[in-house]
Structures are given as C-alpha cells and as structure tokens.
Amino acid sequence: MTEITAPKSPVTSAEFADEIREQLKYSQGVTAEQATAADVYVAAAKAVRNHLADAWFTTQADTVNGNTKAVGYLSAEFLMGKQLENALLNAGLTEQFDEAVKSLGFQPKDIVDAEYEPGLGNGGLGRLAACFIDSLASLGVPAFGYGIQYKYGIFKQKFDEDGKQVETPDYWLNNEEPWGHIDYNRDQKVSFGGEVVEEDGKKVWKPAWSVRAVPVDYLVPGYKSQRVNTLRLWTAKSYDEFDLLAFNKSEYMDAVKPQVKAENISKILYPEDSTKVGKELRLEQQYFFVSASLHDAIRVFYPGQDKPDLTTFPNKITFQLNDTHPVIGIPELMRILIDEYGYDWDTAWGVTQKTFNYTCHTLLPEALEVWPASLIGELLPRHLEIIEKINEQFEAELKAKGVDEATAKDMAIYTGDSVRMAYLATYGGSHVNGVAELHSQLLKDVTLKNFSDAYPDKFTNVTNGVTPRRFVKLANPGLSDLITEGLGTDKWVSDLEMLEGLVPLAQDDEFVKKFAAVKAANKHAFVGFAKDHYGLDIDxxxxxxxxxxxxxxxxxxxxxxxxxxxxxxxxxxxxxxxxxxxxxxxxxxxxxxxxxxxxxxxxxxxxxxxxxxxxxxxxxxxxxxxxxxxxxxxxxxxxxxxxxxxxxxxxxxxxxxxxxxxxxxxxxxxxxxxxxxxxxxxxxxxxxxxxxxxxxxxxxxxxxxxxxxxxxxxxxxxxxxxxxxxxxxxxxxxxxxxxxxxxxxxxxxxxxxxxxxxxxxxxxxxxxxxxxxxxxxxxxxxxxxxxxxNSGFFSSDRSIEDYLERIWHTGPLA
Ligand code: 26Q
Known part of the structure; x- marks a missing residue:
C-alpha cells in the first residue's frame, strides 16, 4: 500500500529511471545496485501510479461536481490480471519504462513478470467486470467498481501424480502490493444480527455485531481518455482488536475471536462459480460490500451533508448488479432511506427502483441464488422484514395487473421459507439484461418468462465484450502492429469496429501471409512460455x-x-x-x-x-x-x-x-x-x-x-x-x-x-x-x-455504450 505523492507530467526515459531509483531508495529502502527484479517492479508500479494521480483526482472531483450521472458496478468479483503493463500503456509510459529498466540493468519482461497476478474472481463474470471498468474509464464515463479485497483469491491449481487437481491457497498479499491504496479515513460500519424493535411506532434494528469496512482503492486508468476511475475493494477489520478482559485471563484464543470473525468476511473468494447451497459467510460477504458501497456513494455525492436530499440519488449514480450476488443492496437501500434518513416507504421505493439494474449471467436454474429466509432473518432481520413488505407490494401489483394467482405464486420473491434473489432484482430494479442475444431471449422465454410477461419493458440485452487493450494490444503486439499497418492508424485500439477495414486485406495474399507469420511467431513464443512455466516440449x-x-x-x-x-x-x-x-x-x-x-x-x-x-x-x-x-x-x-x-x-x-x-x-x-x-x-x-x-x-x-x-x-x-x-x-x-x-x-x-x-x-x-x-x-x-x-463488435467499449444507451442513460464526463 502506498501513498500518492506529487503528480508528474510526461517524462523522458532518463527521468523515469530517476523516479524508479527514487522509489527504490525512499520507499523500498534499497539502492538501484541492490535491487532485484521484484524491487524494480514495485518501484516502477509506484512511479507509474504517481503519474496517474493528477488525472485520478480531477476525475473524482469532476465525478462529484459535474452533472453527469456516475455508474457504480457492484460485483463480488474483479478478475483484473497483472496491472503494470496496462498502467504503463494507459499512462503513455511504455517506452520510457522499457528504456529506464534497461538502463538499470534489467529486462522489461522480467520486471513485468515479477508482478503476482491477483485472482479476485472465478472466471467469466469476474473478468467481465474488469473489462467493463477498463472500458468505462477509456470512454471517460465516471464510474466506481465496488467489490471485496479478498485476502485469498481463487485457489492455485496443481496436479498430483494421479492427475488429480490439488488446490493450494492463493495468498496474493504475501509480497508488497503497490497498487491498492488503503484509506482508513473513509471506512464504513457494517452491522449484522440482533433484532428489530419498535420505538415510537418506528422499527429500529438493534444489531448484535459490527465490522469495519476499510476501502482499498485501485486506480483504473482509461486508454487515451485522461480519465482515471476508482475500483474500491473493501476489506473487513474488527472494531475490537482485543477483548482485554479475556486476554487478561490468558484466554488468548477467545480474546482474538471477534477479530477473527470480522476478518473472516473478506478472507476468501468462494471458488464455486454456480451455487447450490446458501452459506452464511457468503451472505455476510455480499451484505458487507454492498452496504459499505451504498454508504460510500452517499458520502461521495453528498459530502458533509447531514440531511442530504436522497431523492436525487438516482441522478447521481446508477448501480449495476453483477448477477444476484449484490442484490441484498435493494433492501439495504430501502433500509438506509427509511431507517437512517427518515423517508417514507413509497419515496424510498421510487428511489431504489430507479437506482438499480440487474445483469443475469446464467441459464442454469440452480445458479440463481435462493437464500433461506431463516438465514436472512438471523443475519439481517430488518432486511427480511423489508423483503416481506416488498413481496406484499409486488403481489398486490401483480393482482392489479390481472396476473392469475398460480402465476403470482410462482413469481413470489419471498416464499415463506426462502428469498429468490433474481426475482427480487428483477422487481426491485429498472432493467434486467442477459449477456448475449440468445441468452436474453431465453431469459424472456424461459427463466424469467412470467416477469417478462408482466414487465416487458424491463428486459433488454447487452452482449458481452472484452477489452482490446489487454486482449489484443498487450497480449498480441505482433498482430497489433500488423493491424495498425493494415489500417494505417492505431485508432482501432479505442474504436474496435475499425477492424472492418481489414476485410479487403483478407483477399491480399501478402497480408494473409504476414498474419500467418505473426501467428507462427506467437506459437513459437508460447512454446518458450510452456517450457519455462511447465517444462513442456511442444512441437x-x-x-x-x-x-x-x-x-x-x-x-x-x-x-x-x-x-x-x-x-x-x-x-x-x-x-x-x-x-x-x-x-x-x-x-x-x-x-x-x-x-x-x-x-x-x-x-x-x-x-x-x-x-x-x-x-x-x-x-x-x-x-x-x-x-x-x-x-x-x-x-x-x-x-x-x-x-x-x-x-x-x-x-x-x-x-x-x-x-x-x-x-x-x-x-x-x-x-x-x-x-x-x-x-x-x-x-x-x-x-x-x-x-x-x-x-x-x-x-x-x-x-x-x-x-x-x-x-x-x-x-x-x-x-x-x-x-x-x-x-x-x-x-x-x-x-x-x-x-x-x-x-x-x-x-x-x-x-x-x-x-x-x-x-x-x-x-x-x-x-x-x-x-x-x-x-x-x-x-x-x-x-x-x-x-x-469482423469481431470489432465484441469490444467491451461497445458493450458499455449499449449499457449507457439502453440502461444507464448517462455518458462521458464533459
Ligand atoms: C454465488 C454464490 C455462492 C458462491 C458462488 C457464487 C457464484 C460465483 C461466481 C456464482 C456464479 C459465479 C460466476 C458466474 C460466471 O462467471 N458466469 C459467466 O459469466 C460470463 C460473463 O457474463 C458469461 O460469459 C458466461 O457465459 C457465464 O457462465
């Protein structure tokens, strides 16, 4: 974790080398001569981060003071990949870095390789979140990614002699992690358990225990946009480091119990990528990051205001629910508005419904989260009450719409013993989208058919995309150069549909041969990679x-x-x-x-x-x-x-x-x-x-x-x-x-x-x-x-533009 020091203007490679030396000396405590590749990696990361600081501060100020609605992407997973090369690319410092590290006696590749890949996601959904925040920043849209900084990411996979998978823990924070900025002063309190009592005719939640949510901020630099957004990942800390009374009795294990319980919340990423059983810790995680994020957004957009006008909240920020994992945010915003700020039910509901939208990522019925009502009742008793009331209102609405009783029963959000999060999300937000045309169609025809019949206007499609910065420009420099040569410009990196300009070149045998040569070179490079990493000999x-x-x-x-x-x-x-x-x-x-x-x-x-x-x-x-x-x-x-x-x-x-x-x-x-x-x-x-x-x-x-x-x-x-x-x-x-x-x-x-x-x-x-x-x-x-x-359509920039137009109704900062 580092502090952000003075912002820097563009530099020469010699100047960048000096900045790295300075970081080595004053931040790492090693001289350039003593430094290992791992040291230089950390120093270079901090140096490039400093270059992004200015744009980060202006983006934050413009996000709050401008009149462009921001996007809050709520996701239990952000599978970011290594950061250094991407940060250098977006800061425009790739060449300076290459020269600088060579002048320090290192190979650029060794420095980049020294980074440990954070695995804060399982697969597609987590990687999509990472592509989306890259595109939001590149398009200049004010946005926050909100999630959890798990201490242990997705397990590392090995195979034993029998060929069986063996999982080992991924303690990715074992070494200095230069990207995250921990901000103890912007913490939030998140409470659990207890009971709801009536005081002066009002429902009051008396929680049993609380944890401290501390944000760790990651800079999300846009490509050529001069914008740097924020990925805010919450980490759980205990308020009571020690129970001294217990400790004095030498009951050390008991003394640290509250700390262990609190810190467990952000300890591990669940390695299942579909769900069958509702686990308490998973619900704790979901509520933990969602509650902290909603309170954070109120703090950011209404700074220093005791009595903010939260009816304007949906004009400040729109929250996208990345699958059902953050859906507890719907009753949580209701609770915040009613219990913390004194709004009436209808006002709160209007704000809540306008604030949220839901993306579904599955068609497997077993992967739609359903929570036992007893579990929600124990952990979040006030939320269960609110969910019951939402369900009553929903039933009345369906009746008024003329939906028959049997259908309405099938659609219940709250069944008496469980809560169906996908249904809550569909009713509690403005839009629901699938992630490809066929998928969105099947959601309407099958999975959420009754909802689509009752609320046809809510349903839309946004086909997924991937960021061309990481997955073409950085991953495939040979092809990138060839594309640039073929198109006569490198503007395709931020406007991927320009790839269409290559269509005529497919008839040009010389160009096709150059493409084949790039592929052969990439194969050759992978053979080297596989030899180094796995000891394989590949033909x-x-x-x-x-x-x-x-x-x-x-x-x-x-x-x-x-x-x-x-x-x-x-x-x-x-x-x-x-x-x-x-x-x-x-x-x-x-x-x-x-x-x-x-x-x-x-x-x-x-x-x-x-x-x-x-x-x-x-x-x-x-x-x-x-x-x-x-x-x-x-x-x-x-x-x-x-x-x-x-x-x-x-x-x-x-x-x-x-x-x-x-x-x-x-x-x-x-x-x-x-x-x-x-x-x-x-x-x-x-x-x-x-x-x-x-x-x-x-x-x-x-x-x-x-x-x-x-x-x-x-x-x-x-x-x-x-x-x-x-x-x-x-x-x-x-x-x-x-x-x-x-x-x-x-x-x-x-x-x-x-x-x-x-x-x-x-x-x-x-x-x-x-x-x-x-x-x-x-x-x-x-x-x-x-x-x-013909694949330019599959840029995540295009996906984000579709979200802006069909769902979020906002755009880039002026
Ligand atoms: C939920 C509750 C408890 C434990 C785990 C989970 C959980 C975690 C991860 C459930 C699902 C996931 C991940 C799902 C996922 O990655 N889905 C994929 O999303 C991609 C992006 O939209 C799609 O391209 C893939 O088709 C879809 O499988």
Whole structure:
C-alpha cells in the first residue's frame, strides 16, 4: 500500500529511471545496485501510479461536481490480471519504462513478470467486470467498481501424480502490493444480527455485531481518455482488536475471536462459480460490500451533508448488479432511506427502483441464488422484514395487473421459507439484461418468462465484450502492429469496429501471409512460455487447438476429451493412414470447483489421457495433449494469441455468453462451436463460412429431452464413440484400473445431462472439415483474418455504450 505523492507530467526515459531509483531508495529502502527484479517492479508500479494521480483526482472531483450521472458496478468479483503493463500503456509510459529498466540493468519482461497476478474472481463474470471498468474509464464515463479485497483469491491449481487437481491457497498479499491504496479515513460500519424493535411506532434494528469496512482503492486508468476511475475493494477489520478482559485471563484464543470473525468476511473468494447451497459467510460477504458501497456513494455525492436530499440519488449514480450476488443492496437501500434518513416507504421505493439494474449471467436454474429466509432473518432481520413488505407490494401489483394467482405464486420473491434473489432484482430494479442475444431471449422465454410477461419493458440485452487493450494490444503486439499497418492508424485500439477495414486485406495474399507469420511467431513464443512455466516440449509445427474455461459439465470438456481419445485410437489402430493425420497439439486449461466431483474426475481423465498419448511412440508427432495447470489471465494472454482452433462446445442453451470465444476470434483463431451464447453472434458477424458449426440447437435439445433422452443409444450407434468410452472404462487411462472412471462412464451412459453423447458424431465429423482447411494455410489464415476483421463488435467499449444507451442513460464526463 502506498501513498500518492506529487503528480508528474510526461517524462523522458532518463527521468523515469530517476523516479524508479527514487522509489527504490525512499520507499523500498534499497539502492538501484541492490535491487532485484521484484524491487524494480514495485518501484516502477509506484512511479507509474504517481503519474496517474493528477488525472485520478480531477476525475473524482469532476465525478462529484459535474452533472453527469456516475455508474457504480457492484460485483463480488474483479478478475483484473497483472496491472503494470496496462498502467504503463494507459499512462503513455511504455517506452520510457522499457528504456529506464534497461538502463538499470534489467529486462522489461522480467520486471513485468515479477508482478503476482491477483485472482479476485472465478472466471467469466469476474473478468467481465474488469473489462467493463477498463472500458468505462477509456470512454471517460465516471464510474466506481465496488467489490471485496479478498485476502485469498481463487485457489492455485496443481496436479498430483494421479492427475488429480490439488488446490493450494492463493495468498496474493504475501509480497508488497503497490497498487491498492488503503484509506482508513473513509471506512464504513457494517452491522449484522440482533433484532428489530419498535420505538415510537418506528422499527429500529438493534444489531448484535459490527465490522469495519476499510476501502482499498485501485486506480483504473482509461486508454487515451485522461480519465482515471476508482475500483474500491473493501476489506473487513474488527472494531475490537482485543477483548482485554479475556486476554487478561490468558484466554488468548477467545480474546482474538471477534477479530477473527470480522476478518473472516473478506478472507476468501468462494471458488464455486454456480451455487447450490446458501452459506452464511457468503451472505455476510455480499451484505458487507454492498452496504459499505451504498454508504460510500452517499458520502461521495453528498459530502458533509447531514440531511442530504436522497431523492436525487438516482441522478447521481446508477448501480449495476453483477448477477444476484449484490442484490441484498435493494433492501439495504430501502433500509438506509427509511431507517437512517427518515423517508417514507413509497419515496424510498421510487428511489431504489430507479437506482438499480440487474445483469443475469446464467441459464442454469440452480445458479440463481435462493437464500433461506431463516438465514436472512438471523443475519439481517430488518432486511427480511423489508423483503416481506416488498413481496406484499409486488403481489398486490401483480393482482392489479390481472396476473392469475398460480402465476403470482410462482413469481413470489419471498416464499415463506426462502428469498429468490433474481426475482427480487428483477422487481426491485429498472432493467434486467442477459449477456448475449440468445441468452436474453431465453431469459424472456424461459427463466424469467412470467416477469417478462408482466414487465416487458424491463428486459433488454447487452452482449458481452472484452477489452482490446489487454486482449489484443498487450497480449498480441505482433498482430497489433500488423493491424495498425493494415489500417494505417492505431485508432482501432479505442474504436474496435475499425477492424472492418481489414476485410479487403483478407483477399491480399501478402497480408494473409504476414498474419500467418505473426501467428507462427506467437506459437513459437508460447512454446518458450510452456517450457519455462511447465517444462513442456511442444512441437510448434502442429495445429494449436485450445479449450480454456472453468470446468463444468455443461461446457463439455468431456466431448473434447472423448474426441481426442477417439482420434488416438484411430491412429493406433491404423484406421487412418499416416498421411491423413494432421498433427495437433490440444491444450486444456480449467479449474474445477473443489467440491465438484465429476468436474474433478474429468480433469483427472484429461491428465491421464495426456500421459498415455504423449508417451506413446505410435502417435509421436501426430497428437499431443496438455492439461496446463492453473489457467489464469496471464496464461490466457499467452495462449490465446498462439491458438489456431478454439473450442466453444457447450450444450446449446447453457452458456450465457462466453467471453473467451471473443478473445480467440479477435486474435485470429477459428472457432469450432455450437449455437450457444455469443457464439451465435460471432458466427453471424464473421460469416458462417468462417466458423465451424456443429451440434444440436436449443430447440433440438428441448425436443430430444421431451422425447426422452437415452445416451446409451448414441454410444451403440457410433463406433468411434463406443471405442473412446470403452477405452476409458477399460482402464487404458488408469493403468488397467476399470473402476477409476466408473462414475464418469456411468454418468455418460445413463444420464449425460448435457447430451455430450448426442453431439459426439457431429463433433467428430466436423474435424475432417477442420483438418482439410488447415492443410491449406492460405485459406485457413484468410478465414482467420476475416475473424479478426469482423469481431470489432465484441469490444467491451461497445458493450458499455449499449449499457449507457439502453440502461444507464448517462455518458462521458464533459
Ligand atoms: C454465488 C454464490 C455462492 C458462491 C458462488 C457464487 C457464484 C460465483 C461466481 C456464482 C456464479 C459465479 C460466476 C458466474 C460466471 O462467471 N458466469 C459467466 O459469466 C460470463 C460473463 O457474463 C458469461 O460469459 C458466461 O457465459 C457465464 O457462465
């Protein structure tokens, strides 16, 4: 944690080197001669941060004093990735940094690598939040990201000798963390438990215990916007460091109990990325950051006012609820307005409904949070009362709308024993959006159908996007230079639809060859990365085929590994002639939730297929499989630019959007995928002829399910599938042990909830088409160029512009 010192104007590399030396000397206490790469990293981070300070202060002042409504992005996760390169890019200091560290005797890459990646998110939802705050700042929109500074981020993943996932804690704050600025003077009190009593005819909440929420501020610099927004992550501290009475009795453990209880709240990120059970600590976390954030926004926008006019609150800031995780904010704002500021119910409701909007990120019913009412009642008794009252008002409203009783019952926010957070969010806010066209449509038609019927105007779509700064400009400098050369400008970095200007160049063989050379160089670089990080020897003259994402049954890593096994068997059996084999290297990267049994078994299977295949001389040079450990943002930035074929093979109707799919298309990989999530829109834009489509549609899935799905039938019907499953069942990937994967095999043959077996034949068949095209490098790369050229829509800048227009109704600072 550092203080912000004097702001700096643009500097030369020599001056920047002096600034680094100064930080080394006065802040780290080492001389330039003693400094290690880790020291220089911290010093450079602090130096670049100082350069951003001025713009940060002006942005904050303009946010409060201007008359542009701000955005508050409430998210339990922000998966930011490493910060240094991004901060340098946005501060315009990349070249100065490179020269400066060289003059200090270091390689820029070693300094950048010294940063430890913060893992404050699980996957797509957390990374989306990070892309969105980057785009908000780059567009000059005043915004706050609000979340939790977990002490332990997503676990680090290793594999044991059996290929099983082993989780180790991610204590990311073990070393100095130069980006976060802890601000003890802007703390908030967050209370829990106790009871509600009536005093003078008013409800008064008497909480049982409180924690101190202390903000840690991260600068969010915009690209070429001169704006620096704030990511405010709360950390929980105890008010009573020690209970001295207990301590005097030498009961040390008891003495620190309140501290432990308080600090537990921000201790760990939950590693599940879908939910089944409501855990008390998770609700504590949610309420903790949301309550602190709402109070913080009131403090920021009504400074020093005891009796602020909070009816203007929705004109000051609009809060986006990133999934159901922050939805407790709806009753909390009601409580603040009524209990803390004395507003009547109707006024409070008007303000609350105008303040919030809700983004849904799922279609899996089990991932919509439902809290036991008893738990809410115990932890937040006043909120439960408010929720009950919201529900009564809601029922009356539905009745007035003529909604029949049975439907109204299905729509209940509060059922008597539980609270449905997605329903509360839908009723309690102004807008609800899904994250891709297909997903938003399915929300309206299925998941939230009754709500869409009753409140059609609330529903809209905003298709996800990814930031081109991190995922093209920084991750793929070779392609970035080529794009700039092709377009004659680098303005595409902040206006990604300009990539369309590359469409004619796809017909220019020289340009396509240059693209192919960039891809080859990225593959070469990844081979080096994989050697350094994992000790792997990878053949760069093979097709790089990648599937990276969380491990989930619906995402169907099983489909991919079964196809790999089938291919392996075909080579072994000689079913394919040596000449017909297209050499491939298949990369997987995936973390499984620690308690997700089948997901973890799938990881184990992939690891053991990898062991068998990679050590089999019969397939050497033809097929290799690697399960790369600990998939994270850094790996994504290295692997995506090197990938030629990307896998987006979820069961249709299950992946809300996907954002990896966008990153791959933008980096010139071709996609093999189903009509699911944003794949649909990617295919529409890049052209059906430049996308490998296979598998059932949503309608076909529904029909097959309704007709009665029997996976064993598909196992019997396709000998390739049968052979692959038989090899797994027969112990080929478990040293002959036929029981090792029995639960997985039995699930495939008897349940197969996501219809992996039904889509297998189509998936195996399309491989021939893929391989045929790959044998014609010019045509393959022409299609890859067209993927890049037509993916500009998938910039998170465009997503944010859609939110501004459809939901937030605000814009950049003047
Ligand atoms: C909730 C309560 C308790 C414990 C964990 C959770 C929890 C945590 C994370 C539930 C869900 C998540 C994350 C969900 C997620 O990442 N969804 C993905 O969001 C992306 C961005 O919109 C989409 O592209 C993906 O399709 C979607 O799966």
């Amino acid at each position: 760069e003259n093979t097709m790089f085929n990648t599937m990276v994402k969380r491990l989930h049954e619906y995402k169907r890593q099983s489909l991919k590994i079964l196809a790999v096994i089938s291919k392996y068997a075909a080579i072994k059996n000689g079913t394919v002639s040596a000449d017909d084999i297209l050499p491939r290297t298949v990369f997987f990267g995936a973390k499984a939730a620690p308690g997700y049994y089948l997901a973890k078994m799938t990881i184990q299977l992939i690891n053991n297929v990898s062991k068998v295949v990679n050590n089999d001389p019969d397939v050497k040079g033809k097929l290799a499989v690697h399960m790369l450990p600990n998939y994270n943002i850094e790996m994504a930035q290295n692997l995506i630019p090197a990938t030629e074929l990307d896998e987006q093979i979820s069961q249709a109707g299950k992946e809300a959007s996907g954002t990896g799919n966008m990153k791959f298309a933008l980096n010139g990989a071709l996609t093999v995928g189903t009509l699911d999530g944003a794949n649909v829109e990617i295919r529409e834009r890049v052209g059906a002829e430049n996308f490998f489509l296979f598998g059932m549609t949503v309608e076909e899935v529904d029909k097959l399910y309704a007709d009665g799905y029997n996976p064993a039938k598909y196992y019997e019907a396709d000998p390739r599938l049968k052979q692959a499953i038989d090899l797994v069942a027969g112990g080929t990937f478990s040293n002959g042990d036929r029981n090792a994967y029995a639960p997985l095999v039995s699930d495939w043959l008897t349940k197969d909830w996501f219809m992996t077996l039904a889509d297998f034949s189509a998936y195996a068949d399309i491989q021939a088409e893929i391989e045929k095209l790959y044998r014609d490098p010019l045509e393959w790369n022409r299609k890859a160029v067209l993927n890049v050229a």
